Amino acid sequence: QLQLQESGPGLVKPSETLSLTCTVSGGSISSSSYYWGWIRQPPGKGLEWIGSIYYSGSTYYNPSLKSRVTISVDTSKNQFSLKLSSVTAADTAVYYCARRSCYSSWFDPWGQGTLVTVSS
Amino acid sequence: QSALTQPASVSGSPGQSITISCTGTSSDVGGYNYVSWYQQHPGKAPKLMIYDVSNRPSGVSNRFSGSKSGNTASLTISGLQAEDEADYYCSSYTSSSTLYVVFGGGTKLTVL
Numbered sequence: 001q002l003q004l005q006e007s008g009p010g011l012v013k014p015s016e017t018l019s020l021t022c023t024v025s026g027g028s029i030s031s032s033s034y035y036w037g038w039i040r041q042p043p044g045k046g047l048e049w050i051g052s053i054y055y056s057g058s059t060y061y062n063p064s065l066k067s068r069v070t071i072s073v074d075t076s077k078n079q080f081s082l083k084l085s086s087v088t089a090a091d092t093a094v095y096y097c098a099r100r101s102c103y104s105s106w107f108d109p110w111g112q113g114t115l116v117t118v119s120s
Numbered sequence: 121q122s123a124l125t126q127p128a129s130v131s132g133s134p135g136q137s138i139t140i141s142c143t144g145t146s147s148d149v150g151g152y153n154y155v156s157w158y159q160q161h162p163g164k165a166p167k168l169m170i171y172d173v174s175n176r177p178s179g180v181s182n183r184f185s186g187s188k189s190g191n192t193a194s195l196t197i198s199g200l201q202a203e204d205e206a207d208y209y210c211s212s213y214t215s216s217s218t219l220y221v222v223f224g225g226g227t228k229l230t231v232l
Contacts, residue, residue, distance in 0.1 A: 037221075046123070047158075047166065047209055049221040060220050096165055105213035105221050106156040108168035108177065 002027040004097050004111035012091075012118050018084040022097030022111060029078045030055040035100040036080045037107060038071065040093040048093075052100055053080055087118045124149065124210055124224035131230040137198040140227045142210030143191060148222055150191035154213035157186055157195045160226075161206045169208075170195060197229070205231040 008020035022036070029036060037052035051061040053071045061069050065084070073080040084091060094115050098107035125143040132138040142149065142157075149155055155173045158166035168177050170186035173193065183198045193212070197204055210224040 046226045047211075047223040049223065052220070100221075101171075104156070104172050105154045105211060106168055106171040107158075107166075107211075108171075110165040110167070113165050 002109055006097050006111045006114040010115060012087055013120050014088055014118055015086055018087050018116055020082045020095055022080050024078045030075050033102050035102060037098050037100045038082045039096045042093045089118050092118045124222055126224040126227045129228045131232055132200045133232045134200055136200050140195045140208055142193040142224050144212055145191055147216045148212040148214035149193050152213045155193040156211045158209045159206045200231055202231050205229055
């Protein structure tokens with residue numbers, strides 16, 4: 001059974017870089033049928049797609065975040081990572097990692113999510 | 121960033137059926153059969169309930185069904201149960217710019 005788990009600091013200072021890692025277990029991140037993505041949800045608000053990466057390293061980012069986002073993959077560790085630079089309070093959210101089908105747009109499964117608060 | 125339009129809330133009594141709409145454009149919902157629906161209970165991660173408009177993943181109750189007409193997709197829950205009370209989000213592939221994936225604003229389902 002495929003499982004995803006987010007990890008990283010729960011508190012980041014304004015203007016610094018948010019860094020999260022998603023560890024995939026129960027399956028290979030090198031599958032040719034899936035992308036691996038990040039989605040966030042500000043407290044009390046809806047879902048926002050941040051970006052996705054293929055095991056080869058090809059990336060796709062939300063245009064509204066593209067200038068600040070970097071997603072990378074480490075196939076040897078079965079992990080992929082998110083970096084979001086120059087964070088502000090507006091970046092406070094629960095960050096989820098999830099697997100996405102290459103042939104559609106659905107995400108499944110999702111990690112449990114991790115709350116990242118931007119505050120000094 | 122564009123978002124798909126969902127009603128903020130819907131409600132129904134146990135045993136009844138409800139439908140949640142998700143309205144987009146010809147660049148997303150209307151142009152592709154790549155609409156998915158997610159259920160999210162408080163404090164939990166979203167769970168895929170419907171994919172590619174009307175397909176149910178293994179393990180999802182057949183009380184959940186999806187459909188699409190033009191630029192509007194719909195999620196119908198029949199035989200409403202207390203455990204169905206949750207937030208529901210639709211999502212679609214989009215060819216608008218390089219966004220690729222767009223979500224709806226979410227609908228709070230209350231079981232009366």
